[in-house]
Amino acid sequence: MRIGKQDQAFTAIATSDADSITVRGYDLVDELIGEIDFTDYFWLLVLGERPTDKQRRMMNACLVSIAEHGLVPSVQAARMTLAAAPEAWQGAMSAGLLGMGSVVAGSSEIAGRYLAEVIARAKNEGKDIETAAIESLQALKEARKKVPGLGHPQHSAGDPRVDRLLEIADKNGVSGVYIETLRVLAKHAPGIINRPLPINVSGAIPAAILDAGWPLDALKAVPLLARTAGLAAHLYEEAQRSIGFIMSNEADLAIAYDGEPSKKTRETKAARD
Structure with missing residues (x-):
């Protein structure tokens, strides 16, 4: 066909x-x-x-910054898959990569596309970046949506990786309209959204690498490649000293069942009462 x-x-x-x-x-x-x-x-x-020397440095910095971030869901999925199928590294690696979506790792692409939207809005409507950014933030607030690239559940005072990435971009003359837009959003977001919203690494990576000349449509490849290296480390460790079944057991202990009890359970409870 x-x-x-x-x-x-x-x-x-x-x-x-x-x-x-x-x-x-x-x-x-x-x-x-x-x-x-x-x-x-x-x-x-x-x-x-x-790549030019500047582009290489920026890509290297971005890849290193996102390659490893502990036992995040995608890593847990990969390690538990390998524990269950120790011969299937490819399956375990796939499980980890498939778990990289809009919340974990894939958020870089979302942030990058959001920055591109703000930049396009400024250009198409003949506005400066600051005006377009403020209007976009106000629209997100009205829609009760998160600001892509800003805020972090753990690094509430600021993601330490961000300062280093933006420092490298500034030092190497990479910083351009994407980093400018990100900084403007970070400047106005706390006042508009009414809570602390520091730049996170998922905002810094796309801003820096897009300013370096990487294409927007290939943005997701950067965290995917980086996290593949991190997953390889976890899978090798899992093969040496497994914690996959430990994580599975801990999850089972941590999550309580709140569905309907079986007939036998109801009868047993009634007899006790």
Whole structure:
């Protein structure tokens, strides 16, 4: 069955023949293996060109900042999957990555798209960033929606990773309209929303990497790649000293059943009473 357009039968990423493998216009063996680090290769694969020094530093900083964050739900899912199926690293890794949604890790994309919306609003309506940001915050308040990229349940006084990422962006001349917009939102959000709303790492990462030239539509790839490294660490540790079943048991103990009792339970209780 033919579904969708059938007139773009091309890829610009890689090809091979009997004698060579070509990736983004480079010979894999002679020009890439042993000659390029993985961050550069990641950038090259996605964008088709190697990053500048500034872009490399910013991407490296973003990847390091988000790779590991403890026993978050996606990590627990991965570790419990490996405990149940120790032969299935790919299944456990998939379980962890599939758990990266709008609340954990995937929130970077949401924040990035929100920043882009505010910037587009300013441009399309002929307003400055500050005016567009204030209007957007007021609209979020009226709709009782959260401000993407701001606020943190643990780091209420400010996410320590944010200052470092923005410092690197400023120092390397990366900071542009996305970081400007993020800072303006952080300036006005507490007064409009009426509670502390510091910038979180899910706001800093998209602002910094988008200003560095990374495409908005590939934004989710950054936390996905970073968390894959963190998951690899957890899965290796899980294979060495498992805590998957411990977490499962603790969850069972922590969650009380509040559904309907069985007939036998009701009869037993009635007999005691």
